[in-house]
Amino acid sequence: MSEIKVNIIDREGITHELVAPTDMNMNIMEVCKAYDLPVLGECGGMAMCATCQCYLESETDLPEQSDAELDMLDQAFFVKANSRLGCQIHISDEIDGITLRLAPEA
Numbered sequence: 001m002s003e004i005k006v007n008i009i010d011r012e013g014i015t016h017e018l019v020a021p022t023d024m025n026m027n028i029m030e031v032c033k034a035y036d037l038p039v040l041g042e043c044g045g046m047a048m049c050a051t052c053q054c055y056l057e058s059e060t061d062l063p064e065q066s067d068a069e070l071d072m073l074d075q076a077f078f079v080k081a082n083s084r085l086g087c088q089i090h091i092s093d094e095i096d097g098i099t100l101r102l103a104p105e106a
Contacts, residue, residue, distance in 0.1 A: 004096035008037060011056065011102050019089045028054065028086035028100060039102065045087035050076035050106075052086035058099035062089060077106040 003023040009015050020031045027054065029052035032039040040051035047068040053076055056062065065073075069088045073079050083103065093095065 002093065006031060006091075006095070007058075007097070007099040007101065008032060008054075009101040010037060011104060013097075022091055022093055024091070026091045027091040028052070028091070030087075032086060032102075034078075035075060037102070038105075039086060041087060043087075046097065047072050047085055048076065049090055052087060053078070053083055053103035054086050054100040055080055055103060056082045056084055056098070057101050058097065060095050060098040062095070076101050076103075 002023055003019050006018045006020050007015055010020060016037065017075050018031055020026060023073040027045060029039055029045055031039055042051045043049040050072050069085050072085060073083050
């Protein structure tokens with residue numbers, strides 16, 4: 001089983017270094033929930049609620065945002081230029097070492 005490291009900065013500014021498996025088809029939202037971080041993920045990862053919004057704080061190259069992700073962020077609160085939905089960031093070797101900050105709760 002291959003694993004990567006994911007750095008999540010919570011809403012209090014504390015960095016959590018998480019280990020995520022690359023062979024389970026998980027996303028950032030699911031990894032955060034597995035570690036009991038305060039990410040709701042109310043829609044179950046369908047890019048329909050923005051309760052897993054986070055800010056990309058590293059130079060990690062991510063795939064382009066889908067229309068569904070862009071549409072949801074267009075309706076979300078606290079959106080910044082580096083906003084992403086955690087449910088749309090899939091765990092893979094390419095994002096090893098990524099740093100994300102949880103967006104404020106709406």
